[in-house]
Amino acid sequence: MEIDRPTELRINAWDGSQSPTIEFPDQTPKEVLRLATLAPPRVAEMRDWRSPDVGWGLVLRDDDTIPAKDKAVGADAPEPLRRLLAARAHAPAETAPVLRYRPNKPPGLLYRYYKDGECEPLSTAAPDRGVRAGQLPQYLLLYGTPVELPWAVQYGLNLSAFVGRLDLSVDEGLGNYVDALIDDWKTAGTADLALPVVWSTNWGVPDITFLMARVIGAKLEGQFTQNEETRRCTWITDASATCGTLVDALHERKPGFICTTSHGMTGPLNDSAAIIANLGSPVDALKRCLTVDALDTWSPGGAVWYSHACCSAGSDAVTRYQELFTPSERNAVLTRGVATVAGARVAPLPRRMLGRPHPLRAFIGHVEPTFDWTLRDPLTKQELTHTIVRCLYDSLYADVRPAPTIGWALADIFKEAGNFFGLFQPPPDADDRNTLQIYRRLAAMDRQNLVILGDPTVSLRRMPD
Secondary structure, eight states: OOOOOOSSSOSSOOOOOOOOOOOOOSSSSHHHHHHHHHHHHHOOOTTTTTTTTEEEEEEOOOTTTTTTTHHHHTTTTTHHHHHHHHTTTTSSTTOOOOOEOOTTTTTTTTEEEEETTOOOEEEEOOOOOOSSSSSOEEEEEEEOOOOOOTTHHHHHHHHTTTEEEEOOOOGGGHHHHHHHHTTTTTTTTOOBTTEEEEOOOOOOTTOOOOIIIIIIIIIHHHHHTTTTTTTTOOOEEEEGGGGHHHHHHHHOOOOOOOEESBBBBBOOOOOOOHHHHHTTTTBOOOOOOOGGGGGGOOTTOOEEEEESSSSSSOSSSSSSTTSOOOSHHHHHHHHHHHEEEESEEEEHHHHHTSSSSSSSSEEEEBOOOOOOOGGGGGGTOBBBHHHHIIIIIITTOOOOOEEEEEEEEHHHHHHHHHHHHHHHHOOOSSOOOOHHHHHHHHHHHHHHHHEEETTOOOSSOOOOO
């Protein structure tokens, strides 16, 4: 039966004087259908790292002694990582992309080798995303120490990609982490997503711990308790926030998510062994730091740990804040002292927990200190942690498919870094230490200095089989 083509459409809306009509398109139904097929295919969801239009890749330091064809497949990587490359390949007899960092080349480039011996420099600032030739994956796992792959490389990549780092040898449990990653923690996952633990020291006003407890710890706890799934969240603060209560909560609750806010241990400056052994560890209500050995009997079981503390993820050989403070200021003395003593390294607590038989999924922390200005605008007094809370709760816990990855969940924090960098305008006089400009640069660097230790594809919600 032939259907008459209408000339107008009527709607059930009244504007007070008439019911408007809509002119019907000139195209026939067949023409409309043809135009619809010209639309691009579904854009890949950035959570879907398995998609070849998104992709995952491994970043290694380049080595001129290795043939290009071996570099292309990561033949020089430790055996667990070679298994990971094979497991994440998009075609049989292939491997996932391997990218190389070359220290003496211009920043903002990674190098990709191919089996035919060719090498291609690829821009990290405006890359073509994916796993095909000439493309850079959206998800990048850096393997190496911050000396081999500097923190600055991770900071730069954080602005355009989802980036994590592993700094573990085979003897330190690299195989444990890779096995759990490939298996998606099906056998190593004992942590309970519904029982998060939030632990915040609070030494009172004007100490920064008071602010961190209020604008990070308390806000996260409030989000968790409003949700039926996570309402049994454990909130430990004030005088109760001791190392003992944290260790007990980890053992008893087996939490899938942990948030700690505190000072990070960075002293004493005259004892280099103590600084290195306890670098970045949480400092409790009694002003004692959590030792790595205190967690020897705890099984992370696939938890994600966020630690808002100075050097919780590690330290660098040169502080990025040295231009913002005069040498005599206490901030400058401390940050330069830690850089001189500890150098570029990953903090011991996350390294140990990522190498355990049932390891952490990821550890999120800062390299260098954080500041009260980056938590609350010094001019407007506006609290600035809503993005952190949203990323750690709304995004990381989102019940969506594909499951939210840790790299995707934290992306808005690194966008904020770009926003503050965009507002920063160097003063015309290099000696003009303008408060507003110092604040904007400080806030940008603080967010950029947040790093993921572990693979950026991990998710609290297990992927379906």
